[in-house]
Amino acid sequence: MKLLLQNAHIEGIRFYDAYRKNGGYQSVEKAFKMSTDAIVEEVKKSGLRGRGGAGFPTGMKWSFLAKPEGVPRHLVCNADESEPGTFKDRYLMEFLPHLLIEGLIVSSYALGSNATYIYIRGEYAWITDILEHAIAEAKQNGWLGKNILGSGFDCEIYVHRGAGAYICGEETALIESLEGKRGNPRLKPPFPAIQGVWMRPTVVNNVETLAAIVPIINMGGEEYAKIGVGRSTGTKLLSVCGNVNKPGVYEIDMTISVEEFIYSDKYCGGIPNGKRLKACIPGGSSVPIVPANLLFKTAKGETRMMNYESLSDGGFATGTMMGSGGFIVLDEDQCVVRHTMTLARFYNHESCGQCSPCREGTGWMYKILKNIENGQGKLSDIDLLWDIQRRIEGNTICPLGDAAAWPVAAAIRHFRDEFEWHVLNPEESQRRNYGIAHYADPLPMVGVV
Amino acid sequence: MTVLRHLRNTKGPMSIKFSQEQLNKVQEVIARYPEGKQKSALIPLLHMAQDTFGGWLDAPVMDYVAELLHILPIEVYEVATFYSMFNTKPVGKYLLEVCRTGPCMLNGSDEIIEYIKSKLGINEGETTPDGLFTLKPAECLGACGYAPMMQLGNNFREHLTKEKVDALISELTAKAGN
Ligand SMILES: Cc1cc2nc3c(=O)[nH]c(=O)nc-3n(C[C@H](O)[C@H](O)[C@H](O)COP(=O)(O)O)c2cc1C
Ligand code: SF4
Ligand code: FES
Numbered sequence: 001m002k003l004l005l006q007n008a009h010i011e012g013i014r015f016y017d018a019y020r021k022n023g024g025y026q027s028v029e030k031a032f033k034m035s036t037d038a039i040v041e042e043v044k045k046s047g048l049r050g051r052g053g054a055g056f057p058t059g060m061k062w063s064f065l066a067k068p069e070g071v072p073r074h075l076v077c078n079a080d081e082s083e084p085g086t087f088k089d090r091y092l093m094e095f096l097p098h099l100l101i102e103g104l105i106v107s108s109y110a111l112g113s114n115a116t117y118i119y120i121r122g123e124y125a126w127i128t129d130i131l132e133h134a135i136a137e138a139k140q141n142g143w144l145g146k147n148i149l150g151s152g153f154d155c156e157i158y159v160h161r162g163a164g165a166y167i168c169g170e171e172t173a174l175i176e177s178l179e180g181k182r183g184n185p186r187l188k189p190p191f192p193a194i195q196g197v198w199m200r201p202t203v204v205n206n207v208e209t210l211a212a213i214v215p216i217i218n219m220g221g222e223e224y225a226k227i228g229v230g231r232s233t234g235t236k237l238l239s240v241c242g243n244v245n246k247p248g249v250y251e252i253d254m255t256i257s258v259e260e261f262i263y264s265d266k267y268c269g270g271i272p273n274g275k276r277l278k279a280c281i282p283g284g285s286s287v288p289i290v291p292a293n294l295l296f297k298t299a300k301g302e303t304r305m306m307n308y309e310s311l312s313d314g315g316f317a318t319g320t321m322m323g324s325g326g327f328i329v330l331d332e333d334q335c336v337v338r339h340t341m342t343l344a345r346f347y348n349h350e351s352c353g354q355c356s357p358c359r360e361g362t363g364w365m366y367k368i369l370k371n372i373e374n375g376q377g378k379l380s381d382i383d384l385l386w387d388i389q390r391r392i393e394g395n396t397i398c399p400l401g402d403a404a405a406w407p408v409a410a411a412i413r414h415f416r417d418e419f420e421w422h423v424l425n426p427e428e429s430q431r432r433n434y435g436i437a438h439y440a441d442p443l444p445m446v447g448v449v
Numbered sequence: 450m451t452v453l454r455h456l457r458n459t460k461g462p463m464s465i466k467f468s469q470e471q472l473n474k475v476q477e478v479i480a481r482y483p484e485g486k487q488k489s490a491l492i493p494l495l496h497m498a499q500d501t502f503g504g505w506l507d508a509p510v511m512d513y514v515a516e517l518l519h520i521l522p523i524e525v526y527e528v529a530t531f532y533s534m535f536n537t538k539p540v541g542k543y544l545l546e547v548c549r550t551g552p553c554m555l556n557g558s559d560e561i562i563e564y565i566k567s568k569l570g571i572n573e574g575e576t577t578p579d580g581l582f583t584l585k586p587a588e589c590l591g592a593c594g595y596a597p598m599m600q601l602g603n604n605f606r607e608h609l610t611k612e613k614v615d616a617l618i619s620e621l622t623a624k625a626g627n
Contacts, residue, residue, distance in 0.1 A: 115483075121591065122532070123534070123590050123591065125602075125603035126603055160493070163492050165531065166588070179486070241555075241593035243556075249594070326593070328555075334555055339555070343550070
């Protein structure tokens with residue numbers, strides 16, 4: 001089922017005329033006849049959870065927004081999208097810019113934001129142009145500006161381009177960056193809902209979250225909540241990369257199994273070159289890697305499904321997380337040590353440097369992993385890595401510390417013998433990647449749609 | 450800060466001043482933010498400045514931006530050095546930023562980087578002697594499903610192969626010759 005991307009392939013949908021002709025901007029017409037509280041209520045009923053990674057209920061977040069008299073409030077759209085494996089927001093903005101603008105207008109109205117900002121990662125330069133064009137079109141057609149549709153509500157949307165810093169995806173760092181500063185996360189409290197950008201009450205939401213407001217208003221929160229299972233309501237965008245036949249962006253309604261998602265021709269289309277699946281990181285580089293033998297079944301022996309609860313079933317011992325929806329697949333010939341090393345290098349590069357455990361720890365982890373990968377490691381290094389990651393987790397200002405620790409912890413937890421093999425076979429580990437079969441999916445896939 | 454003037458893309462000393470059209474744009478950008486919060490325009494202005502004044506931010510360029518925003522030069526330096534897209538050292542005319550993070554690595558980014566290194570005879574972070582190409586390894590750029598990839602100016606080049614790298618380098622060399 002598709003609620004966001006169903007029109008993505010219509011010719012010219014990137015532009016206003018085609019978008020409007022295919023039902024675009026109806027949610028704005030509907031919303032402006034509702035009270036702002038009623039809109040927040042619909043979002044609460046929908047069960048929508050933030051699509052930026054943390055999965056926090058959006059309606060609840062909106063209801064926390066402080067509304068002191070005479071102080072402007074702001075909605076900020078988080079389009080920083082820099083978590084390795086994640087490129088879903090890019091797809092949405094590139095092909096359906098008006099869907100985001102529509103969602104932003106409704107959300108700005110609900111929250112009382114007269115100036116709304118899209119903070120987009122600096123590298124998405126051409127998407128900035130696409131969005132600015134869409135904003136200009138929306139404005140020409142009376143959906144933005146002063147007194148929209150005679151409602152008395154004024155709204156402008158501005159695109160603010162960052163300049164290459166993963167940490168600016170963290171909402172308080174994003175706010176600092178929007179103020180023209182280094183992207184150093186703030187200590188919370190105060191939360192952005194009380195004191196955000198320019199010390200004004202601020203809501204920060206992900207691109208996909210804000211786009212989902214459109215179907216929620218169009219169909220009603222209750223109808224939206226019927227899609228999916230349990231607390232995983234609605235649809236979710238997943239960006240698939242790594243070793244699959246059909247990498248790309250998919251919209252799912254969270255009722256399919258992980259196995260079907262990987263092997264069905266409708267989605268990833270299986271692993272290329274007849275290879276077997278070794279491991280998967282289903283929610284962006286920060287979430288724990290899961291070996292194939294734990295991926296398809298939960299700890300309780302049930303089929304693992306593509307939703308928040310099922311993916312995290314078993315905790316970090318046997319489960320992982322939905323995260324940002326960056327779905328990374330490793331085939332049997334890939335080296336977990338090398339992959340983990342690149343992630344450690346990434347987090348070391350992106351640490352803002354404010355807290356010592358993160359600033360120093362990410363550097364140590366990278367160096368040790370590099371040594372092991374290059375055949376210069378010691379067996380005790382593996383325990384040392386474990387020790388370092390344990391001391392970072394939970395001891396930092398922002399969750400980047402955890403995000404750096406978890407991939408290392410999970411790699412050692414599930415693939416310890418691969419690390420040991422690197423240490424014990426330094427020369428061979430230089431010549432080839434270490435693909436050992438016993439992690440790989442034990443059965444050839446048959447009978448999957 | 451090492452200043453290698455010979456790598457600048459312009460001939461002779463350049464005057465550090467935006468055109469009138471650009472100055473109008475500066476005012477438009479400042480107006481997006483609340484009054485008195487003009488510092489918010491810093492990153493957008495640094496992008497403009499870098500694009501205009503030779504692809505990197507020399508100290509006088511940063512001072513000029515500070516002047517435009519009525520903020521202290523140090524406020525500009527600390528921001529310029531934080532964000533990876535701002536070059537505080539000269540770069541070649543074409544900056545090849547090849548992603549090497551996990552998902553790209555799974556699809557052969559290491560081989561692409563090695564190939565570019567040997568083809569251009571430079572290491573990571575270096576510029577070719579003719580000042581045309583700089584190779585800069587990058588971390589995930591949001592194109593993981595279209596790997597291997599690189600950023601070139603305002604665009605991405607995706608699904609890279611050795612053949613595509615050859616074609617790209619010939620294309621850019623020819624373009625620079627004209
Ligand atoms: C290091 C770090 C990076 C993040 N990057 C992003 C990002 O690129 N995009 C995003 O939407 N959220 C990102 N987040 C989550 C945001 O802090 C925030 O929770 C999110 O924007 C809230 O929106 P949502 O409730 O709609 O998901 C990041 C968090 C951390 C700790
Ligand atoms: S955890 Fe890392 S990125 Fe986050 S504030 Fe601390 S040093 Fe900065
Ligand atoms: S890992 Fe290279 S673009 Fe994401």
